Amino acid sequence: MAKKFFIPLLLSLLIFSACSNSSGAKSGDKAGGGSSGTKVAKVADAPEGCPSSTKLTAKTSDLKEISFTPKNSWLNVWGSTPDQANLTFATYEIPSGNPYITYTYSENDALVVVKLKDSVSNKVGLGSYVSNKDAKLRVVEANVSSKNLAGGVFDKNGTLEFAVFGPKYACGTMKFDDGYSLLKGEFIAEIVNK
Numbered sequence: 001m002a003k004k005f006f007i008p009l010l011l012s013l014l015i016f017s018a019c020s021n022s023s024g025a026k027s028g029d030k031a032g033g034g035s036s037g038t039k040v041a042k043v044a045d046a047p048e049g050c051p052s053s054t055k056l057t058a059k060t061s062d063l064k065e066i067s068f069t070p071k072n073s074w075l076n077v078w079g080s081t082p083d084q085a086n087l088t089f090a091t092y093e094i095p096s097g098n099p100y101i102t103y104t105y106s107e108n109d110a111l112v113v114v115k116l117k118d119s120v121s122n123k124v125g126l127g128s129y130v131s132n133k134d135a136k137l138r139v140v141e142a143n144v145s146s147k148n149l150a151g152g153v154f155d156k157n158g159t160l161e162f163a164v165f166g167p168k169y170a171c172g173t174m175k176f177d178d179g180y181s182l183l184k185g186e187f188i189a190e191i192v193n194k
Contacts, residue, residue, distance in 0.1 A: 043188050049164050050171035054089055056185035058110045063146035065182060066108055073189040074099075075170045077124060084140075085124040087114040087160075087170075087189055096192045105147040112183060114160060114174065115140040126165045131158035131176065142176045142183055153181040166191060 070089040158176035171188040
């Protein structure tokens, strides 16, 4: 009689265990295949008009085209040079002030840094920034670093548009594509004033 109960119980435990493992992998899924096991960043208090998370697509000569939601997203603005700012996104955890930490990339990891300059108001803010060196609202660099490459996306017509800026978050869209490298998507980034 014990065998009659033991076999169904064992089968139930195996099925429950398999279901738990598959759903657990999704909730703690690594963004872009990164090595950190933490959940991707979602912004609970995103301002109206902003997405609740960043969704980017990146590609370099060694990184196949991947779509990812970064672990965290930062917009660093320095008090001494408010006309310049850096947007930083990565498939792994990065501190707000230093995106260039030592990190061993996996095949699907990416670090994205977009450098901006505002020559109109001398303070980075709302507007459409372009990859033209003569533009007043300018994307100075759009970089995608991957396992074997740290390089720019050299799209002369690339754009980054802020839809919302401040006081806590900035969000918008970007698109850079030079035929070899690619960076595009929507973003929300926490503003970090230094």
